[in-house]
Amino acid sequence: MRSTWQLACGLGIAAILTACGGGSGSKPEPTPKLTSEQIHQYSSHSLFAGLLVQSPAVLMSSLALEYAEYRHSPLGEDEPPRPSVDEFPCDHGGSVQARYTPVDPGNEGIAVGDEVRFAFKQCRQEFEGFGIAIFDDDEEDDIVTINGGVRVVITEFNVPELFGKVASAPAQEGFVMSKALKALKNAEQTVSVGTRVAYSALQIGDGEEVDATDTQFDGVMRARFSTVIPDDEPAIIAKMDGDTETLLVSVATSQEGGESLKVSFEEDGKGYTQTVTEFRGEMDLHCLCSDSGDSIRHTINELAYANTGSDPELGDDFSYTLQLEEPIVIDDFELGFSSGKMLTKASGEDISTVFSISGEQGNVAIQSTGGATWSGSFAEYLDFVID
Numbered sequence: 001m002r003s004t005w006q007l008a009c010g011l012g013i014a015a016i017l018t019a020c021g022g023g024s025g026s027k028p029e030p031t032p033k034l035t036s037e038q039i040h041q042y043s044s045h046s047l048f049a050g051l052l053v054q055s056p057a058v059l060m061s062s063l064a065l066e067y068a069e070y071r072h073s074p075l076g077e078d079e080p081p082r083p084s085v086d087e088f089p090c091d092h093g094g095s096v097q098a099r100y101t102p103v104d105p106g107n108e109g110i111a112v113g114d115e116v117r118f119a120f121k122q123c124r125q126e127f128e129g130f131g132i133a134i135f136d137d138d139e140e141d142d143i144v145t146i147n148g149g150v151r152v153v154i155t156e157f158n159v160p161e162l163f164g165k166v167a168s169a170p171a172q173e174g175f176v177m178s179k180a181l182k183a184l185k186n187a188e189q190t191v192s193v194g195t196r197v198a199y200s201a202l203q204i205g206d207g208e209e210v211d212a213t214d215t216q217f218d219g220v221m222r223a224r225f226s227t228v229i230p231d232d233e234p235a236i237i238a239k240m241d242g243d244t245e246t247l248l249v250s251v252a253t254s255q256e257g258g259e260s261l262k263v264s265f266e267e268d269g270k271g272y273t274q275t276v277t278e279f280r281g282e283m284d285l286h287c288l289c290s291d292s293g294d295s296i297r298h299t300i301n302e303l304a305y306a307n308t309g310s311d312p313e314l315g316d317d318f319s320y321t322l323q324l325e326e327p328i329v330i331d332d333f334e335l336g337f338s339s340g341k342m343l344t345k346a347s348g349e350d351i352s353t354v355f356s357i358s359g360e361q362g363n364v365a366i367q368s369t370g371g372a373t374w375s376g377s378f379a380e381y382l383d384f385v386i387d
Contacts, residue, residue, distance in 0.1 A: 033349070033368075033370035033371060033372065034346070034347055034349055034351070034368055034370050034372055035372055036372045036373060036374045037374075038347075038372070039349075039351045039366050039367075039368045039370075039372050039373075039374055040366060040374045040381070041313050041314065042314070042320055042344050042346045042347075042351055043342075043344055043351055043353045043364075043366050043374075043381075044381055044382065044383070045311070045313070045314060045320075046307065046320055046322040046342075046344040046346075047303075047322070047342065047353070048382075049263075049274070049276075049307060050279075050281065050303050050305055050322055051303075053217075053221065053261060053263065053276055053279070054221070054223075054251075054253045054281055056197070056199070056202065056204065056217060056221070057195075057197045057221040057222070057223040057253055058223055058251060058253070059127055060118070060150050060152055060195075060197050061152060061193075061195040061197060061223040061225070063116075063118065063152075064116035064118075064152035064154075064195065065110070065193065065195075067086075067098050067100060067116055068100055068110045068114060068116055068154070069110065071100040072108070072109055072110065084099065085097055085098070085099045086098045086099075090123040090124050090125045091124070091125055091126065092124035092125060092126070092143050093122065093123075093124040093208070094120070094121050094122035094123040094124050094145070094147075095121050095123060096118055096119065096120045096121065096123045096146075097118065097119040097121070098116065098117070098118055098119075099116070099117045100114070100115070100116050101114070101115045101116075101117075102114050103115075110154060110157050110159075111154065111157060112154055112155060112156060112157055113153065113154065114153070114154045115151065115152065115153050115154075116151075116152045117149070117150070117151050117152075118149065118150040118151075118152075119148075119149050120146040120147050120148055120149075120150070120202070121147065122145055122146075122147050122208075122209045122210065123145065123146045123147070124143055124144070124145045124208070125143065125144065125146070126142050126143045126144075127142070127144065143206070144204055144205065144206055145203075145204070145205050145206065145207060145208065145209060145210050145214075146202065146203070146204050146210070147202070147203045147209070147210045148199070148200060148201045148202035148203050148216070148217075149199070149200035149201065149202060150197060150198070150199055150200070150202055151197075151198045151200070152195050152196070152197050152198075153195065153196045153198075154193075154194070154195060155194040155195060155196050155222070156192055156193060156194030156224065157193055157194075158190065158191065158192045158193070159191050159192075159193060160189055160191070189228070190226065190227075190228050191225075191226065191227050191228075192224065192225065192226040193224070193225045193226075194222065194223070194224040194225075195222065195223050195224075196220065196222050197220065197221050197222065197223060198219070198220050199217040199218055199219060199220075199221075199261075200218065201216060201218060202216065202217045202218075203215065203216045203217075204217075212265075212266040212271070213265060213266050213267065214265065215263060215264075215265050216263070216264045216265065217261060217262070217263060218261075218262045218264070219259070219260050219261035219262050219275075219276075220255060220259040220260070220261060221253055221254075221255065221259075221261055221279065222253060222254045222255065222256065222259075223251070223252070223253050224251070224252040224253075224254075225249055225250070225251055226249070226250050226252075227247065227248065227249045227250065228247070245286050245287070245288055245297070246286060246287045247284060247285075247286055248285045248286065248287050248296075249284075249285050250282065250283070250284050250285075251282070251283050251285070252281065252282040252283075252302075253279065253280075253281040253282075254279055254280050254281070255276075255277065255278060255279040255280075255305075259277075260275055260276065260277045261275070261276040261277075261279070262274070262275050262276075263275075263276065263309075267312050268312075270312075272309070272310045272311055272312065273309050273310060274307055274308070274309035274310070274311065275307070275308055275309050276305055276306070276307050277305065277306050277307075278304070278305055278306050279304070279305040280302050280303070280304045280305065281300070281302055281303050281304075281305075282300070282301045282302040282303075283298055283299065283300050283301065284298075284299045284301060285297070285298060286299065288331075295331070297329065297330070297331050298329070298330040299327055299328070299329050299330075300324065300327060300328040300329075300330075300340070301324075301327050302324060303322060303323070303324050303328070303342070304321075304322060304323040304324065305321070305322055306319075306320070306321045307319070307320055307321075307322075318346070319346065320344055320345060320346035321344070321345045321346075322342060322343070322344050322345075323342065323343055324340070324341070324342050324343075325341040325342060325343050325352075326339070326340055326341040326342075327339075327340055328340030328342070328355060331357075336355065336357060336361070336362020336363070336364075336377070336378025336379070336381075337355035337357075337362055337364075337378065338355070338356075338357045338362070339355055339356060339357070340354075340355040341353065341354045341355070348370075349368045349369050349370040350368065350369045351366060351367075351368045351369075352366065352367050352368070353365070353366045354366075355378075361377055361378070362377065362378030362379075363375070363376075363377060363378065364376060364377070364378055364380075364381040
């Protein structure tokens with residue numbers, strides 16, 4: 001079974017060449033220059049690995065906010081006292097245990113320092129809107145299986161007047177998307193929520209149960225959501241009417257002070273591990289609203305990190321860094337990235353990747369300081385199809 005990590009990072013490209021050492025008394029041979037195939041692999045791996053590692057943090061943050069809100073919501077008329085640990089069934093099998101620990105039990109709402117712990121037990125669930133479907137190989141649905149532990153700590157909570165509106169809503173037995181995020185439209189000023197997400201052997205896959213071939217996360221990633229909403233309903237409606245572009249939410253992910261994220265998986269009986277550090281990511285989601293229909297524009301304003309480890313294509317001891325040189329804009333995932341430029345540094349070379357679109361086709365051009373070049377359609381760059 002091919003791992004999701006590999007699927008997300010581009011497939012089917014030759015393994016990286018290693019440097020040769022000279023014999024006794026001979027001068028060391030220079031490191032071979034990267035080939036066209038290799039700069040393609042480094043470029044696609046660095047981009048899609050950078051996107052993939054953000055998705056679980058966004059999902060877990062939203063689930064933690066939803067659960068914290070549930071714990072603060074009033075009990076129903078005939079509802080018994082809630083246990084210290086809740087267990088929720090997942091829609092397609094398995095379950096998840098959840099525990100909420102407020103920084104101050106006397107608080108009436110969510111506060112900085114509150115903690116939520118999840119223990120997923122082969123939980124099969126369909127999650128929409130988090131990018132988590134990339135872990136699903138099944139074209140028929142977006143159901144993924146999650147197993148393992150997560151600890152989410154609230155590091156920022158600036159949500160004016162939101163708690164009262166959310167808490168008055170009926171409590172739900174299950175949870176998929178945070179009511180806090182859904183209720184952003186009701187806020188009257190800047191809204192921002194931050195979390196620190198720590199994984200403990202958290203596996204995500206698409207089978208009935210996850211196994212060693214599925215992607216496992218250990219370590220830390222932070223997430224932050226923010227937006228600014230007009231303070232009256234007519235202004236909101238006016239912004240969404242006609243041909244307008246409206247910022248829905250900004251999502252940032254990061255690591256601080258020595259934090260790292262280890263990603264591991266197994267392929268063909270061999271284990272691989274990659275360690276992501278110094279991560280910085282920021283994406284804006286805009287609604288392109290028009291009378292003929294709405295669409296979502298994704299703008300990646302920041303994506304920078306370092307990655308080291310082993311990989312079936314990149315070899316047993318690879319290392320690279322990535323940084324954006326121009327924002328990456330995505331109007332339609334099926335067509336590809338509309339524009340953007342990034343720089344991947346690997347094997348002593350600078351690999352520049354430029355995204356553009358022409359008519360109905362996204363194009364990618366890659367060039368390395370070692371002299372190699374690669375160009376093709378966005379579909380060829382991915383080496384797999386986005387449905």
